[in-house]
Amino acid sequence: MGARPVLTLALALLACTGGDARAQALPDDSPRTAFRVCQDPNNMPFSNLAGEGFENKIAELFGRDLGLPVTYYSFPNRLAFIRNTLRYKLPDEAYRCDVVLGVPAGFDQVSATKPYYRSTYALVFARGKGLDQVRSSDDLLALPPERLRTLRIGVYDRSPASMWLARHGLVDRGVPYPMMSPDPEQYPGQIIERELAQGRIDAAIVWGPIASFFARRVQSAELQVAPMKSEPGLPFDFSMAMGVRYGEPKWKKQIEDLLARHRGEILAILREYGVPLVEEPTTATAGQ
Incomplete structure (x- = not known):
């Protein structure tokens, strides 16, 4: 889901394809050797x-x-x-x-x-920067307006995260990153390992498996992961x-x-x- 890994709007973590999926060569029915x-x-x-x-x-x-x-x-x-x-x-x-x-x-x-x-998108942020009490997306929205106005939240473009920011009037708090980079060395966890860990953003909203894995892998900061809550029309x-x-x-x-x-x-x-x-x-x- 899977992130460069394949989706369009909903799970832009698994890449999509072009053409008719069913217009293809006949299956290979030869015995499997691997x-x-x-x-x-x-x-x-x-x-x-x-x-x-x-x-x-x-x-x-x-x-x-x-x-x-x-x-x-x-x-x-x-x-x-x-x-x-x-x-x-x-x-x-x-x-x-x-x-x-x-x-x-x-x-x-x-x-x-x-x-x-089944997994969910999650918010990742560093401890000790005023977000320690956040345990869910509802907690984030409940922060004082003056605190929300200071946040820089990294999101991949065309993802549910960017739609969520728009729904809750937080577009100007978003820092967009391209979902599909032409650089073969790019990987989805860079938004956490580089951007968040180095302080360029205050938080990131990414697909849960990526959020949790890279939050644990970062050694330079203590990162916390909070699940995002689905809303009507916005899973x-x-x-x-x-x-x-x-x-x-x-x-x-x-x-x-x-x-x-x-x-x-x-x-x-x-x-x-x-x-x-x-x-x-x-x-x-x-x-x-």
């Missing part, structure tokens, strides 16, 4: 080339279950990520990878599995799934079976990385 993962090479805490992300750990877990080696096809998770990874196939060649381990539930560029975790929490190509129902079922079989281990991995987990909404609240 668990082949499509990944971003520099997108912690999700994935990187060194295999240090939680999606890498889940891939290794699945590979062991299937008795297959895990291989990766890496491409920066920006525009056309799915087209250049999961759907990329040259004539007379096999697909380069077979599964994306982090897509928004219902993402129509792939055949998405059932969700396997902050989203369910994440895995994605395979359309036309591969058996493979999708196999992935969903792995998710169900290893649910406890997956949750342990997510908690190890500090991913803020929230409950799936009930039927009564799902549309709010």
Whole structure:
């Protein structure tokens, strides 16, 4: 969600693709010799080339279950990520990878599995600068107006965070950062590691897995993480799934079976990385 990692407005943390998702080559039905993962090479805490992300750990877990080696096809998770990874196939060649381990539930560029975790955007700030009592977005809004007027809040453009600032009359408090940088060395956690830790901003609103991971990794400041609260018409929490190509129902079922079989281990991995987990909404609240 997953952040450069793929969304448009709602979860601009997983990159979107162009073209008709269903207009693609026929699936490759040859026997699988590896668990082949499509990944971003520099997108912690999700994935990187060194295999240090939680999606890498889940891939290794699945590979062991299937008795297959895990291989990766890496491409920066920006525009056309799915087209250049999961759907990329040259004539007379096999697909380069077979599964994306982090897509928004219902993402129509792939055949998405059932969700396997749900997280939320979060506010990150340094302790000792007048925000220590903030535990949620409601607490932030309850600050005295004179305090709110002094804040510099970093947000990625076109994200739910920027919409939230606009809704609450705080646009002039926002410091926008581009969601999709052309620099391959750029990664979403830089807003915390560089901008927040070095005092260029007072707080940042980012996707929860990124917020928690980088808040713990920064050594130069003691950072606190507070979840953002969804509002009518403005959600902050989203369910994440895995994605395979359309036309591969058996493979999708196999992935969903792995998710169900290893649910406890997956949750342990997510908690190890500090991913803020929230409950799936009930039927009564799902549309709010």
